[in-house]
Amino acid sequence: xxxxxxxxxxxxxxxxxxxxxxxxxxxxxxxxxxxxxxxxxxxxxxxxxxxxxxxxxxxxxxxxxxxxxxxxxxxxxxxxxxxxxxxxxxxxxxxxxxxxxxxxxxxxxxxxxxxxxxxxxxxxxxxxxxxxxxxxxxxxxxxxxxxxxxxxxxxxxxxxxxxxxxxxxxxxxxxxxxxxxxxxxxxxxxxxxxxxxxxxxxxxxxxxxxxxxxxxxxxxxxxxxxxxxxxxxxxxxxxxxxxxxxxxxxxxxxxxxxxxxxxxxxxxxxxxxxxxxxxxxxxxxxxxxxxxxxxxxxxxxxxxxxxxxxxxxxxxxxxxxxxxxxxxxxxxxxxxxxxxxxxxxxxxxxxxxxxxxxxxxxxxxxxxxxxxxxxxxxxxxxxxxxxxxxxxxxxxxxxxxxxxxxxxxxxxxxxxxxxxxxxxxxxxxxxxxxxxxxxxxxxxxxxxxxxxxxxxxxxxxxxxxxxxxxxxxxxxxxxxxxxxxxxxxxxxxxxxxxxxxxxxxxxxxxxxxxxxxxxxxxxxxxxxxxxxxxxxxxxxxxxxxxxxxxxx
Numbered sequence: 001x002x003x004x005x006x007x008x009x010x011x012x013x014x015x016x017x018x019x020x021x022x023x024x025x026x027x028x029x030x031x032x033x034x035x036x037x038x039x040x041x042x043x044x045x046x047x048x049x050x051x052x053x054x055x056x057x058x059x060x061x062x063x064x065x066x067x068x069x070x071x072x073x074x075x076x077x078x079x080x081x082x083x084x085x086x087x088x089x090x091x092x093x094x095x096x097x098x099x100x101x102x103x104x105x106x107x108x109x110x111x112x113x114x115x116x117x118x119x120x121x122x123x124x125x126x127x128x129x130x131x132x133x134x135x136x137x138x139x140x141x142x143x144x145x146x147x148x149x150x151x152x153x154x155x156x157x158x159x160x161x162x163x164x165x166x167x168x169x170x171x172x173x174x175x176x177x178x179x180x181x182x183x184x185x186x187x188x189x190x191x192x193x194x195x196x197x198x199x200x201x202x203x204x205x206x207x208x209x210x211x212x213x214x215x216x217x218x219x220x221x222x223x224x225x226x227x228x229x230x231x232x233x234x235x236x237x238x239x240x241x242x243x244x245x246x247x248x249x250x251x252x253x254x255x256x257x258x259x260x261x262x263x264x265x266x267x268x269x270x271x272x273x274x275x276x277x278x279x280x281x282x283x284x285x286x287x288x289x290x291x292x293x294x295x296x297x298x299x300x301x302x303x304x305x306x307x308x309x310x311x312x313x314x315x316x317x318x319x320x321x322x323x324x325x326x327x328x329x330x331x332x333x334x335x336x337x338x339x340x341x342x343x344x345x346x347x348x349x350x351x352x353x354x355x356x357x358x359x360x361x362x363x364x365x366x367x368x369x370x371x372x373x374x375x376x377x378x379x380x381x382x383x384x385x386x387x388x389x390x391x392x393x394x395x396x397x398x399x400x401x402x403x404x405x406x407x408x409x410x411x412x413x414x415x416x417x418x419x420x421x422x423x424x425x426x427x428x429x430x431x432x433x434x435x436x437x438x439x440x441x442x443x444x445x446x447x448x449x450x451x452x453x454x455x456x457x458x459x460x461x462x463x464x465x466x467x468x469x470x471x472x473x474x475x476x477x478x479x480x481x482x483x484x485x486x487x488x489x490x491x492x493x494x495x496x497x498x499x500x501x502x503x504x505x506x507x508x509x510x511x512x513x514x515x516x517x518x519x520x521x522x523x524x525x526x527x528x529x530x531x532x533x534x535x536x537x538x539x540x541x542x543x544x545x546x547x548x549x550x551x552x
Contacts, residue, residue: 052166070175075101
């Protein structure tokens, strides 16, 4: 059997599981701690995963896991199948066909594919999950103990044959997952006299600090999380005490057996040292990147008049590109305009810089174009599909992937791999990531995540932050914005935060990397588009000029 403890006649309560094998797309992404009971990220930027030690062939097994922070995928993998990172999924491992399980953000994973949200999304840390492997019926179930929500799925045995093993993937945004002992095992009876303990080391307890900027709801959430963390820390301390006492009990029995074999009695003396705790074992510190309020802008840089522009602008390290009247203009970051060429492709919907192609991509009402700012040439971007049948309206680029979305209710997203050949990799259609009663206004990226402005038929606007690998939604925030004739857009700022540009309400809205409202301010003239620039600057394009603001 995979587990040596049975909580009932039907279900094996697994407490001897441990993480054993590590898979990294890059070195030093994740590491194992606590004798293989915790998997944690060392640095962000790439995916890492680990497999459990046990093999599950028959019976029903219950495994308890805790997400301490971050984003992860939890489930099973076929022990005898190789685990390969996705070339087109930013190095993720949960796209293997044998993977079945759930993302901690709420999505279900079947045959290595995400099928949409089944759990309520929450910003809580310390989320406890109960994963049940029913090998006899080929089924998995997951319980979110924080929300008491449960989901169940059938495992495709053709893709995930036995034996199964535990699979945990840490997102490239970081995270930590721990195996948790069942409560019936953690609350063991302890010695009446705690002075039996000597030289015990218990790890320190770190937790997020409560600061003056927290709302009452946030403060209550943090307080609840801290109490849960403290209780888990207490359980671990008791486990260490029990382990120490068990070792000393075995040592004492060994000495007694040794005495019985000696011709003369052996004097056994016990020395019990007092148990003391360092009050600094529990301490508080802030380990979260705090988003600083930047609105209203305090420091204005350069500005320039830009009459008859089409409301879109793109930039790379050296140049701005913008359509004015019937010309495509290229600017240096220090202004003034350098050169221009004739523009004959109608209205421009969106434009962005693609680092993998080393060119700008322009989406117009007629076609998708590549612009080389070094040679000042325009050329069509050839896609495998018949582009005339696809109404692309916007897009962005993350590493080796191109993302295009269509216009209209029930917007679709087309994902293309750039290297080695430009080819379609995946298409997302309603109801995921938006329904037939929703449309995508705009999308942008920060090279780690995909942000989308989405509107529904009730003119409600929200910002979704999604994984570029599988469109799993990290968080979503409703935006209190006026919907008119101009499109609301967004851009990345400060590497992790987002700026929402709303022309109809003439406002800029600052959203943190954790999906919280930081600030909102009016902007004159009416803002149309925003860009994050080098040196942590932001460019705001309006109907007749563009301004650069210094954020630090």
